[in-house]
Amino acid sequence: MSKKIDLDDAYNIQTPADNVKLYAKWAASYDVDFAKSTDYILPQQVAQVVHDFSATGTVLDVGAGTGLLGQALYKLGSYDIDATDISPEMLQTAQRKNIYRRLFISDVTKGMGVGNKTYDVTASSGTFTHGHVGPEAIAELLRVTKDGGTVVISVNTAFWHKNGFEAAINEISPHVRSIEIRPVAIYGAAATGAHARDEAFIVIIQT
Template structure:
């Protein structure tokens, strides 16, 4: 592990797409060992299991796939095919080395996802909607690439669920774009976690596109 490796505090302080690309590009090579293992990160496991428990199936788009932690769990649960999208090409390179993804799509969600409409039967995202990385304004971009009836499982940091507008956005979408919304809450980290964020929680927004 490099002594220049970014940390969780730096990740939570990100404000712009350019900041995201820079930090995660630097972090890609050490991310799994430096962050996921050391911090006992568990959210990707809970999100993947929630998706499958809700009846989710492929083809799936793993949004903010990073190094592929959630994709590994999905594949282990028999879900496929899976495509990965992320703003960081370096993270996607690490994800593709895991040999679980069909395709890698480099994209800034604020600008949309460069795939045809209704390409996926499932949309999964773990750890992307947190601390200012992205707000609920990108949800329409995810709905655009989802087929009618597609299952979603999106983790959203509980601390920002109301203040960043996710609660209001989901209520609005319930009027005519999504259905069967549930919001189970889970811990982000496991019992071995330490530090200021060890007790953080997230909602997993489970719903279907109408």
């Protein structure tokens, strides 16, 4: 029997092509083998922050995966939510949940193929992390967000320190209304193992 995919496999990949390959295999079991078994609460934390800043409107979920952030948002407010991801298989799993208005494949590091200033909120949970997407993609999220809108992303804290997020945020700062950073737990009280106490920053950028 082949070994189940886990977080360390996800953290050890490097390129967008690696992501496509890994998530093609992980899509069917991600919600149970990863999210449920690790008490993964980050999507709910990101959704709550989105709701704190905007209770309605159009939302783009970037790196939507199987749709956990969309599901959490759907419960909290009245949103029109679109999903984008580099993995067709992850988006197929998300589509079956019937919460997204539109789902489309894109590589956020190369451009999402969406017009400027399209969404009230652009949000992302769990995608700015080891082996996935770095600070260079924040500009693309800002580009598709309306003036007066909000970008809400989680960034794994260890990844933040290794990958120049602070410099990227300092560069953006003069061009936006406000930036706030909130530390949160990625996993809940039931989590065990090496990553159980891992944390993320939720970055809130008001455009």
